[in-house]
Amino acid sequence: MRKLGRAFYARDTIVVARELLGKYLVHDSRGVQRVGRIVEVEAYLGPHDLAAHSVKGLTERTRVMFGPPGHAYVYMIYGMYYCMNVVTERTGHASAVLLRAVEPVKNITARTQGPGLLCRAMRIDRRLNAHDLISETFYIAASPQVDHFQIAKRPRIGVDYAGAWASRLLRFYIRGNLCVSRA
DNA sequence: TGCACGATGAAC
DNA sequence: TTCATCGTGCAC
Numbered sequence: 001m002r003k004l005g006r007a008f009y010a011r012d013t014i015v016v017a018r019e020l021l022g023k024y025l026v027h028d029s030r031g032v033q034r035v036g037r038i039v040e041v042e043a044y045l046g047p048h049d050l051a052a053h054s055v056k057g058l059t060e061r062t063r064v065m066f067g068p069p070g071h072a073y074v075y076m077i078y079g080m081y082y083c084m085n086v087v088t089e090r091t092g093h094a095s096a097v098l099l100r101a102v103e104p105v106k107n108i109t110a111r112t113q114g115p116g117l118l119c120r121a122m123r124i125d126r127r128l129n130a131h132d133l134i135s136e137t138f139y140i141a142a143s144p145q146v147d148h149f150q151i152a153k154r155p156r157i158g159v160d161y162a163g164a165w166a167s168r169l170l171r172f173y174i175r176g177n178l179c180v181s182r183a
Numbered sequence: 184t185g186c187a188c189g190a191t192g193a194a195c
Numbered sequence: 196t197t198c199a200t201c202g203t204g205c206a207c
Contacts, residue, residue: 042190051190061203079200081191098190116191158190185207195197 001026001141006134009069013088013095017043018172020086020140022147025102028137029123036102036112036122038140040173040180042156044085046095051162054094064130065094072138074119074129081116082125086133086140100157100171103179114181150175157182 001024009016025036044052053075054065064073065087073085073096085096102112102122110121119125133139153169160166173180 044190053190056204059204075190076200076202078189078191079202083190085190100190114191156190161189186205188203189201191199193198 001144003134004070004140004142006068006070009086009088009133010090011088013043013045013097014170016086016088017041017097017170018151020097020099021151021172021174022143022149024105024141024143025099025122026139026141027122027124027128032107034108034122035106036108036118037105037143038099038101039103039177040099040101040171042098042100043170043172044096044098045170046089046093049095049162050165051156051159052095054096058094062094065096066092067130070133072124072128072131072133074124074126074131076126077116082119083115084119084124084128101173101179101181103177113179149177152183 020038020041023038027034047054054062058066068091069087071087085098088095100115108121112118112121152175154171155167156171
């Protein structure tokens with residue numbers, strides 16, 4: 001599979017979010033390679049986006065978001081789940097794409113519909129925070145076959161506190177895909 | 184040093 | 196609609 005390079009991530013966040021749909025998330029963990037096809041994502045546009053964690057500025061937690069593109073921002077939510085983001089644009093821009101759901105492709109037995117379940121099923125946890133996705137064991141690759149689909153746009157989930165930003169259509173998913181967390 | 188609050192998921 | 200569960204950020 002063709003691994004995505006730094007240049008893929010160093011672009012407009014909405015473009016990256018849309019193009020991540022259909023790509024393959026690969027994680028080699030203790031000799032087991034797990035692969036999931038990305039079917040749902042959300043774009044977080046930077047410190048001016050009231051729903052983005054980077055709205056807090058550069059802190060210990062948001063350090064990775066402010067760093068270079070192509071790295072994984074993994075954080076714990078509600079004390080029980082992890083969520084994985086891909087950092088986009090240039091260093092300091094503090095934008096990222098949240099991976100919300102994947103379709104099981106290889107060595108995945110648990111459910112993957114939702115950001116928390118996705119990380120649990122693919123064994124993604126805090127240890128992978130700040131991990132470079134231009135690597136051998138944790139990366140995203142282009143689809144091995146040509147596949148075309150329609151992209152649906154919806155408001156992001158769980159960000160009602162973000163005022164006008166809550167209604168922006170920044171959640172994208174593959175229309176009709178059964179592995180999407182919410183249609 | 185303490186505390187309110189989540190980019191969730193599951194049960195009721 | 197409620198709750199489990201804990202790291203983070205900020206108030207004090």
